[in-house]
Amino acid sequence: MQINITGRHEHLTNNVKAHVNDKLERCLGGFTRIESVHVILESVKRVHVAEIVVQATNHIRIAAKEESENLYAAIDAAVDHAERQLRKQRDKVQDHHK
8 A cells, every 4th residue: 555645834744644654554454455545634724634535446536534623633533534435335345246
């Protein structure tokens, strides 16, 4: 799984990058069909925005965007949202192929 991290109007520290990598590996590591993950971290006034775009096989594309006053909370919420969407997509495919 290839992970790209982009910061808009924000300086990304090593701690933030490590937190994103750890959270993605823990939450999305169980999905074997993920090809790449693009994480976009943005700061607008006092609100931090975390957007995650997951590209998987079979033309599956998942996007999750969350806002919070805390950057780490926004990252955690966006990863959880993307995980729920991927789980729902996987269950749909598995139920269809019974």
